[in-house]
Amino acid sequence: MRKNSHDITIVGSGPGGYRAAVLATLRGRKVAIIEKQTWGGTCLNRGCVPKKDWHETAKWIEQSRHFRERGVLGPVLKGDMAQAWRHQRRVVETVRASYVDYLKRLGVRMYAGTGRFLDARRIDIEGKAGRHEIHTEYSIIATGSTPSLPAGIDPVPGKILTSDMLYDEGVPSGDRVILVGGGVIGTEFAYIFTQLGKQVEWLAHSPALARTLYSPQAKETLKAALAALDIHPRTGFQIARATVGVDGVTVFDARGESVHGDWVLLATGRRPFTDGLGLEHTGVTLDARGFVQTDATLETAQHGIYAIGDVVGPLMNANQALSDAQLVIHNLLGAEKRERDPLWVPELVYSAVELARIGRDDATAEEEGFEPAVGFAAFAASPRALGQDDSAGFVRLLADMDSGALLGGEIVGRDAGELIHLLSASGDRDAILRHMAELRVNHPSRSEELVNATETLAARWGLEAQIFGIPE
Numbered sequence: 212m213r214k215n216s217h218d219i220t221i222v223g224s225g226p227g228g229y230r231a232a233v234l235a236t237l238r239g240r241k242v243a244i245i246e247k248q249t250w251g252g253t254c255l256n257r258g259c260v261p262k263k264d265w266h267e268t269a270k271w272i273e274q275s276r277h278f279r280e281r282g283v284l285g286p287v288l289k290g291d292m293a294q295a296w297r298h299q300r301r302v303v304e305t306v307r308a309s310y311v312d313y314l315k316r317l318g319v320r321m322y323a324g325t326g327r328f329l330d331a332r333r334i335d336i337e338g339k340a341g342r343h344e345i346h347t348e349y350s351i352i353a354t355g356s357t358p359s360l361p362a363g364i365d366p367v368p369g370k371i372l373t374s375d376m377l378y379d380e381g382v383p384s385g386d387r388v389i390l391v392g393g394g395v396i397g398t399e400f401a402y403i404f405t406q407l408g409k410q411v412e413w414l415a416h417s418p419a420l421a422r423t424l425y426s427p428q429a430k431e432t433l434k435a436a437l438a439a440l441d442i443h444p445r446t447g448f449q450i451a452r453a454t455v456g457v458d459g460v461t462v463f464d465a466r467g468e469s470v471h472g473d474w475v476l477l478a479t480g481r482r483p484f485t486d487g488l489g490l491e492h493t494g495v496t497l498d499a500r501g502f503v504q505t506d507a508t509l510e511t512a513q514h515g516i517y518a519i520g521d522v523v524g525p526l527m528n529a530n531q532a533l534s535d536a537q538l539v540i541h542n543l544l545g546a547e548k549r550e551r552d553p554l555w556v557p558e559l560v561y562s563a564v565e566l567a568r569i570g571r572d573d574a575t576a577e578e579e580g581f582e583p584a585v586g587f588a589a590f591a592a593s594p595r596a597l598g599q600d601d602s603a604g605f606v607r608l609l610a611d612m613d614s615g616a617l618l619g620g621e622i623v624g625r626d627a628g629e630l631i632h633l634l635s636a637s638g639d640r641d642a643i644l645r646h647m648a649e650l651r652v653n654h655p656s657r658s659e660e661l662v663n664a665t666e667t668l669a670a671r672w673g674l675e676a677q678i679f680g681i682p683e
């Protein structure tokens with residue numbers, strides 16, 4: 212093989228690209244990865260990792276309300292967002308260094324520059340070190356997404372920011388923040404910013420998380436937790452215009468209503484990123500919204516070119532990108548092909564409560580002809596949660612009335628992002644609830660509430676045989 216030839220070339224080093232590079236190299240392939248900006252992509256540098264660092268700090272500050280009654284005495288704590296920004300940078304830089312080190316140790320060929328397809332097997336890379344042309348047997352497009360701004364609104368450094376700008380450039384001065392968007396970022400940042408000491412005016416077109424599959428009960432629990440901290444979205448506000456002056460920024464909606472603040476954070480969605488990738492020199496096709504079109508195995512219309520993560524959509528989260536990477540490497544190197552199943556990749560929101568879900572919601576289950584039984588356990592009765600002064604939330608499981616198979620699950624409350632693995636660990640969804648009922652647990656723990664929810668399925672819905680294996 213020539214020096215500049217690779218078995219697999221990956222464009223983009225976010226969670227999707229990074230994971231694909233590691234897995235393919237561990238399986239003996241000669242792999243190249245190209246990154247035009249910062250190694251680790253959105254998730255590491257301006258997404259999941261710094262956001263979770265901030266969420267942790269926000270939780271500490273919120274929990275400090277209980278310090279006195281718990282016997283922890285001292286001055287009242289308050290947030291400092293500029294210092295919190297410096298903290299997440301240190302975490303991000305540490306993780307990034309270990310990512311880069313691992314890729315190097317594995318022998319992945321790392322190219323810093325912008326990758327552009329010349330044809331289906333040749334990629335041009337333009338970077339600080341000059342231009343390279345590489346040859347590749349297979350390629351994986353993992354170029355992610357970029358913020359999508361409302362028409363007529365342009366970013367202004369220090370005044371009108373996207374989340375990418377906030378993490379790349381730092382926290383602007385001024386405590387009065389206008390946060391636009393009722394999606395995942397808006398819902399997470401409304402909580403985080405408030406705990407970190409900002410006065411947040413949260414403008415949303417529709418109620419928080421309106422376009423997600425979380426149950427009404429989950430959304431109500433979130434709403435109550437936010438309201439307890441005096442965080443309320445102002446709904447029906449669709450930002451149409453913004454003006455920047457010496458004293459800050461004013462945003463207007465189409466009706467002419469206005470809100471004034473020191474700076475604005477736009478969380479109005481993200482769009483797939485394929486700009487400058489040279490896809491016109493390949494047979495790869497895009498849909499009307501710009502997502503790369505693939506079949507269920509994640510191969511594009513161009514044989515040998517695959518796509519993963521945000522650039523495929525429609526859901527954009529790191530968990531999906533990681534799962535896609537596993538799938539594509541399996542499909543490239545395995546004998547049989549597997550198909551993408553986004554429903555069974557966990558989804559998370561980190562706000563005043565953590566929300567985690569996997570599988571079908573009630574409506575989807577019913578549409579598919581299932582009769583869902585609901586297993587439920589509230590953290591309000593959990594000795595572990597009560598001892599943590601953090602007992603909001605619940606576990607909610609959907610099971611098929613006939614077979615006892617898991618149809619979907621939702622966990623709301625502290626550590627939901629860890630607990631969801633109990634539902635995602637096994638692909639055997641016919642048997643998972645039976646195994647859950649037999650789990651050898653650590654007591655007291657939050658995991659026990661999954662066992663309790665499973666047992667309510669047996670007790671209240673007559674699923675004893677399916678869950679406990681007792682003959683009817």
Ligand SMILES: Cc1cc2nc3c(=O)[nH]c(=O)nc-3n(C[C@H](O)[C@H](O)[C@H](O)COP(=O)(O)OP(=O)(O)OC[C@H]3O[C@@H](n4cnc5c(N)ncnc54)[C@H](O)[C@@H]3O)c2cc1C
Nearest residue numbers: 223225227247252253254258259326355520521527528529
């Ligand atoms: C504020 C925020 C918080 C988030 N929190 C979470 C969370 O808690 N959990 C979660 O699951 N998800 C979260 N996400 C979503 C998550 O970050 C993305 O879904 C994930 O990063 C997508 O991974 P990816 O590999 O598809 O692409 P990306 O991470 O976007 O990486 C793509 C990379 O490709 C590079 N690239 C693009 N074009 C080229 C080119 N032509 N040549 C070379 N390189 C190129 C880009 O520079 C980029 O580094 C969050 C997102 C944001 C914005």
Ligand SMILES: NC(=O)c1ccc[n+]([C@@H]2O[C@H](COP(=O)([O-])OP(=O)(O)OC[C@H]3O[C@@H](n4cnc5c(N)ncnc54)[C@H](O)[C@@H]3O)[C@@H](O)[C@H]2O)c1
Nearest residue numbers: 361392393394395396416449450478479480481527528559
């Ligand atoms: N925990 C996670 O997995 C996680 C965390 C953060 C972000 N993400 C992903 O990143 C992507 C971007 O997040 P996001 O919250 O920006 O997008 P989103 O699509 O979740 O929400 C965008 C919001 O902006 C609103 N909006 C759009 N135009 C508007 C306007 N002109 N005025 C007022 N509101 C307007 C929409 O109504 C919607 O509520 C999403 O796909 C999200 O899933 C995932």
